Amino acid sequence: MELKRTAEGEKGFEKVFAFLRERLLAGSLKPGDRLISERELASLLGVSRPIVREALRALTVLGIVEIRDRIGTVVTRPDVSVLNDFFTFALAQQADMLDDVMQARVAIECQAIRLACERANIADFERLQRALAKIGETIDEADAGGMADFDFHRAIVVASHSETLTVLHSSMAGLLTHSHRSRRELVQAFPSMKTYLIDDHRRIFEAVIARDPERADATLRKHFAIGDEYRRRAVVGDIDKSSASG
Amino acid sequence: MELKRTAEGEKGFEKVFAFLRERLLAGSLKPGDRLISERELASLLGVSRPIVREALRALTVLGIVEIRDRIGTVVTRPDVSVLNDFFTFALAQQADMLDDVMQARVAIECQAIRLACERANIADFERLQRALAKIGETIDEADAGGMADFDFHRAIVVASHSETLTVLHSSMAGLLTHSHRSRRELVQAFPSMKTYLIDDHRRIFEAVIARDPERADATLRKHFAIGDEYRRRAVVGDIDKSSASG
DNA sequence: TTAGCATACTGGTCTGACCAAGATCAGACC
DNA sequence: GGTCTGATCTTGGTCAGACCAGTATGCTAA
Numbered sequence: 001m002e003l004k005r006t007a008e009g010e011k012g013f014e015k016v017f018a019f020l021r022e023r024l025l026a027g028s029l030k031p032g033d034r035l036i037s038e039r040e041l042a043s044l045l046g047v048s049r050p051i052v053r054e055a056l057r058a059l060t061v062l063g064i065v066e067i068r069d070r071i072g073t074v075v076t077r078p079d080v081s082v083l084n085d086f087f088t089f090a091l092a093q094q095a096d097m098l099d100d101v102m103q104a105r106v107a108i109e110c111q112a113i114r115l116a117c118e119r120a121n122i123a124d125f126e127r128l129q130r131a132l133a134k135i136g137e138t139i140d141e142a143d144a145g146g147m148a149d150f151d152f153h154r155a156i157v158v159a160s161h162s163e164t165l166t167v168l169h170s171s172m173a174g175l176l177t178h179s180h181r182s183r184r185e186l187v188q189a190f191p192s193m194k195t196y197l198i199d200d201h202r203r204i205f206e207a208v209i210a211r212d213p214e215r216a217d218a219t220l221r222k223h224f225a226i227g228d229e230y231r232r233r234a235v236v237g238d239i240d241k242s243s244a245s246g
Numbered sequence: 247m248e249l250k251r252t253a254e255g256e257k258g259f260e261k262v263f264a265f266l267r268e269r270l271l272a273g274s275l276k277p278g279d280r281l282i283s284e285r286e287l288a289s290l291l292g293v294s295r296p297i298v299r300e301a302l303r304a305l306t307v308l309g310i311v312e313i314r315d316r317i318g319t320v321v322t323r324p325d326v327s328v329l330n331d332f333f334t335f336a337l338a339q340q341a342d343m344l345d346d347v348m349q350a351r352v353a354i355e356c357q358a359i360r361l362a363c364e365r366a367n368i369a370d371f372e373r374l375q376r377a378l379a380k381i382g383e384t385i386d387e388a389d390a391g392g393m394a395d396f397d398f399h400r401a402i403v404v405a406s407h408s409e410t411l412t413v414l415h416s417s418m419a420g421l422l423t424h425s426h427r428s429r430r431e432l433v434q435a436f437p438s439m440k441t442y443l444i445d446d447h448r449r450i451f452e453a454v455i456a457r458d459p460e461r462a463d464a465t466l467r468k469h470f471a472i473g474d475e476y477r478r479r480a481v482v483g484d485i486d487k488s489s490a491s492g
Numbered sequence: 493t494t495a496g497c498a499t500a501c502t503g504g505t506c507t508g509a510c511c512a513a514g515a516t517c518a519g520a521c522c
Numbered sequence: 523g524g525t526c527t528g529a530t531c532t533t534g535g536t537c538a539g540a541c542c543a544g545t546a547t548g549c550t551a552a
Contacts, residue, residue: 012536013303025338037502048537050296053504057259057300058307062328064335070502070544078336082308083329089310090324092271100410107357107411111349164346165353168414258505283533294506299535316514316533 012047016055019045024064024075035065035073061085083171091175101172106224108169109157113204113220114213116159124159125209131155132205139194150177152201156220159208193230200226258293262301265291270310270321281311281319307331329417337421347418352470354415355403359450359466360459362405370405371455377401378451385440396423398447402466405454439476446472 010018023029035041038056042049056073059065063079091097116124131152138144150173157169200223207216256264269275281287284302288295302319305311309325337343362370377398384390396419403415446469453462 021335024335027338031339039502050299050505051536053296054300054303057304061304061307062331062335067503069504071546072502078332078339082332085308086324086328089267089270089308092273093277093321093324094409097410100408103357103361103406103408104354104410104414107353108350110357111353115349160349162346162349163340164343164350168350285533296536297505313534315535316512318533 012051013054013058016041016045016047016052017058020055020059020065024059029075031075031077033075035075037072080167080171083167084174087171087175098175101175105169105172105176106221108165108172109153110217110220112157112160112162112165112169113208113216114160115162115165116156116208117211117213117216119161120159120208120211124155127155128152128159128205128208132201135201136198139198145197146177149197149201156204156208190230190234196226196230258297259300259304262287262291262293262298263304266301266305266311270305275321277321277323279321281321283318326413326417329413330420333417333421344421347421351415351418351422352467354411354418355399356463356466358403358406358408358411358415359454359462360406361408361411362402362454363457363459363462365407366405366454366457370401373401374398374405374451374454378447381447382444385444391443392423395443395447402450402454436476436480442472442476 020029020035029035035056036044038049038052042052045052056065056067060067061082063082064075065073066076067073087101091101120128131148134148135145135152138148154170154173157166160166200219203219204216204223207219210216266275266281275281281302282290284295284298288298291298302311302313306313307328309328310322311319312322313319333347337347366374377394380394381391381398384394400415400419403412406412446465450462450465450469453465
């Protein structure tokens with residue numbers, strides 16, 4: 001379809017990019033390999049060095065390679081930061097996407113917790129337990145509390161032993177950190193939130209321990225729903241906007 | 247923490263990239279806007295044009311801007327292709343990631359179907375129904391059948407009216423298309439798969455129509471599980487590997 | 493054998509230049 | 523006066539060659 005890559009008809013950048021893409025996808029360039037120097041690449045493909053740099057830079061932002069100053073360019077294992085950047089930019093231009101990203105996060109986490117029920121090992125359990133304890137300890141602190149909350153949820157995803165889920169989750173995590181924090185600041189406003197936070201997370205933890213995917217998923221979903229409800233109430237209570245038009 | 251962007255201490259590329267990132271994230275550069283020319287940007291930031299091009303190219307592969315030959319560089323709405331590229335590269339270097347990506351896909355789709363139950367409109371229902379009909383019609387064709395299957399699942403995600411979920415789903419879709427196809431080729435091998443494919447999808451459809459998130463999610467999950475089972479049986483039957491160490 | 497230095501090599505960047513084609517505006521023509 | 527045409531300006535696309543600053547290497551001298 002859109003192949004014929006590395007043929008002659010391409011512009012400079014495309015040529016270099018396609019050349020590298022080919023080797024990368026074919027596997028002849030594996031993580032850890034060092035590419036030939038920019039100069040060699042340039043003369044090899046009949047383009048100038050700036051063009052080669054464009055291509056290398058492109059692969060860099062995709063997290064495929066890493067340009068090391070005065071050392072060379074090496075192939076790396078795909079990195080999270082790409083998705084992070086993407087979501088960051090995407091969100092900046094469409095702020096309404098935040099709820100949307102939250103939905104994706106819920107999706108990832110609920111799937112992760114199901115897998116975690118099957119795959120979690122002792123170390124995962126311990127990590128979860130530590131995170132759970134931390135939540136209890138930092139219940140009155142906005143910053144530390146938010147982080148503890150985040151750590152717990154991340155521990156769930158890590159326990160799924162799925163790299164893709166982990167990558168996706170952490171790429172969205174940064175963006176949702178703010179909402180995490182602001183939610184945490186509601187603890188003072190809603191005293192009932194303390195028990196919600198502690199009990200919910202404990203129930204989630206117990207479901208994972210019990211290795212009961214259905215219960216874990218359902219409990220986690222409920223947890224998110226209640227969190228949303230708190231946030232909604234806070235908005236209405238504070239600003240009292242959107243009171244019209246039901 | 248890691249700010250101080252656009253300060254003086256940065257290297258050329260970082261300076262330009264940070265400069266643009268700032269405006270992009272702050273919103274002073276919105277989709278549709280045209281950037282100043284490369285030359286202006288270069289002199290403005292005190293770097294050379296090749297460096298500016300690196301930065302612009304970086305933003306291009308991130309799907310943030312589009313460089314139009316002899317026109318200029320314009321800000322675009324974030325595009326799916328980034329994630330597509332990323333997953334493609336990532337998968338190429340870790341083939342074992344395929345099951346992992348499948349998990350992510352299940353995650354997205356199950357969340358999407360829940361949202362679809364709430365948000366789907368008549369048009370969505372019709373699209374689903376058409377896709378469902380197509381599945382029945384093409385049940386004996388590998389290619390068309392696979393596409394019909396794929397369309398149905400995509401219709402679910404579209405019906406969620408969540409752009410993020412849609413983006414994530416479609417970015418993984420291409421990669422899983424092969425497995426879709428190969429699964430479809432099993433139809434001949436397992437006659438019972440016909441009813442499985444048709445009935446399952448109909449049940450899923452009905453659950454969405456009924457706007458029953460729990461049932462929809464559960465049905466969809468079961469659908470995936472059975473599909474996995476078929477695939478597993480096919481592998482065992484065909485190749486009979488992994489028969490030991492059950 | 494080993495310590496030390498010269499050198500080749502690497503990425504990082506700049507300068508200035510050329511090309512092709514879209515954008516613009518002045519002048520010519522209707 | 524209005525419209526069309528073409529010269530010119532501007533834009534991206536690219537190249538060639540050069541310089542810098544460290545790294546890596548290897549050769550030489552101790």
